[in-house]
Amino acid sequence: MDKVTVLFFPDNLVANVEPGTSVLRAATLAGVELKSNCGGDGTCGRCLVKVKDGNVRLKSTGAVSQKAKQAGMVLACQTMVEGNVVIDVPKDSRLDEHQVLLDEKEVLVEQDEGLAEGYAIKPVCRKVKLSLTEPTLTENVSDWNRLQAALRSELDCGEIHIALPVLRELAETLRAGDWDVTVTVAQLNGCAEVVHLEPGHSDRKSFGLAVDIGTTTVVVYLIDLDSGLTLGKKGTYNKQARYGDDVITRMIHASDKKGGLQDLHKAVIDTINQLIDEVLEQSQASGDDVHMAMVAGNSTMTHLFLGLTPKYIRLEPYIPLAAETPPVRAEELGLNINPTAFVATFASVASYVGGDIVSGTLVTNMAQSDEITLFIDIGTNGEMVLGNRDWLMTAACSAGPAFEGGGITFGMRAMKGAIEYVEIDADTYEVKVSTIGKMKPMGICGSGLIDCLAKLREVGLIDRAGKIQTDLDTPRIRQGDDGWEFVLVFGEETECNKDIIITENDIKNLLRAKGAVYAGIRSMLKAVQLDEEVIEKVLIAGGFGNFINIRDAISIGLLPDLPPEKYRFIGNSSVKGARLSLLSQDAYHEAQELGKKMTYLELSVGNDFMDEFMSALFIPHTDMTLFPSVT
Ligand code: FES
Structure with a gap:
């Protein structure tokens, strides 16, 4: 079947897809990140786009408000392309508008971050400079045995392993350095793993990555393994969000959709690679010098990172495929660092404690x-x-x-523009808000929601069951599309030019x-x-x-x-x-x-x-x- 072209505005990005493909899928292929909290089920109403030109077929109108319909909006996940089309993507429907707020000061090098009390710097991956004795006709053990013996005299370790691609380099590396060699070794669980070899005694830097894979956001730190300094930090949305907002939706996608596991694995690897590229650029470092990555995530995220099925985490009796997973090489996962770098994950305690x-x-x-x-x-x-x-x-x-902004009409993650503090006057019900980054408000994040709920109750705008007190004299209380709502900020003061409201349903979710x-x-x-x-x-x-x-x-x-x-x-x-x-x-x-x-x-x-x-x-x-x- 001939492919059709889907052009996304204002990005000018294009996807060539089979007719019958959803606009949401085409957006993903074109690299346009749309909000899709429900994973494309047509229930969250977040993937709104406008068809500017061309033929489409609507599978369903789904969760689109009357107002959005009147503005010509459709759900990208429920809109199938039939021929060449042009799609307009509004700002509100985009996932990647704002950078994830890292929870610490935005400094490049943290001189004094230190380690937790009781721990001294002794990295799990480090360089060891060795001078081996040259073999002779009478002292003729193999190169690998020779290297192991020299390493054993330097390291406190049990078995020493080496991967085949590294072993292939050994003979020439030893001879090129005239039997001086620099070995990058990872030491985990009592074993040593030769990760990388350099001829001679090298002073090249060696870096490691600390990675947190959250369901919502992913954060990568670049660490100098010699000094322990954090050289760079970057965070962004987990690109898996295009397959659903929560772990359950993603598990269903991974288990029930053809190629679903691969989709989710690729999405998280792409996310991490984007952050690796950014953090390396920020620190002027080379990916070839990154020899170790330590990755923490919940059980489902760890499974998806490694390409393991999370299917049985979701089904009673909720058993993960593996609670402990072995370290792997970066190239097995496609990470943009040295291909032989060691990648370790943390063991989980249970399916939902990772x-x-x-x-x-x-x-x-x-x-x-x-x-x-x-x-x-x-x-x-x-x-x-x-x-x-x-x-x-x-x-x-x-x-x-809810505390990450999901299921709340104007909920958002803790990013610039998110309301994080709310004050309500007990007599006039006037509201003062402050936002992260001191920008015009765009939505409200977890800390703002906690604050908002507390203040609504404190001044009597809601009762103990969370019901809005509709008899109070303020224009901020009104009937909306979803029942009673309270206006936190009127449209003229917001970034999105819409009234930022909190509804009774939002309160129920909170x-x-x-x-x-x-x-x-x-x-x-x-x-x-x-x-x-x-x-x-x-x-x-x-x-x-x-x-x-x-x-x-x-x-x-x-x-x-x-x-x-x-x-x-x-x-x-x-x-x-x-x-x-x-x-x-x-x-x-x-x-x-x-x-x-x-x-x-x-x-x-x-x-x-x-x-x-x-x-x-x-x-x-x-x-x-x-x-x-x-x-
Ligand atoms: Fe389209 Fe949720 S309504 S992704």
């Missing part, structure tokens, strides 16, 4: 401390770890994507999300028969941007009612743990042990979690005695 949580727990140092610590990573899943050096319990609850997290915490405490008061420290990780207002998070019943000084926001703990493991063999070893040490509490077994969840669907809770500081 290597990112193990990596994060490492950074918290809670397994080295007497203090009972609660570590919570709030994303689409609320994963939590409770314990100290003697015991660690972990659980995961499905919070839904209550479910906060209820799930709090119910998870309560269920864990119940399982170990402890009260909230015994928690000495609460460490919070997640995509909230720069901060989370602890007082507000308590007042809506997301977090336990503990003194605010017990709380600390630790940002992206997953990538920090990957960095730490890259720079410290002891830390990497500790991470391996941590996974084994944690007891997993399955919240879907028994009624405790459900009972707790139902009680937590109010602001702050049905049992006010649990929140004595909230009036």
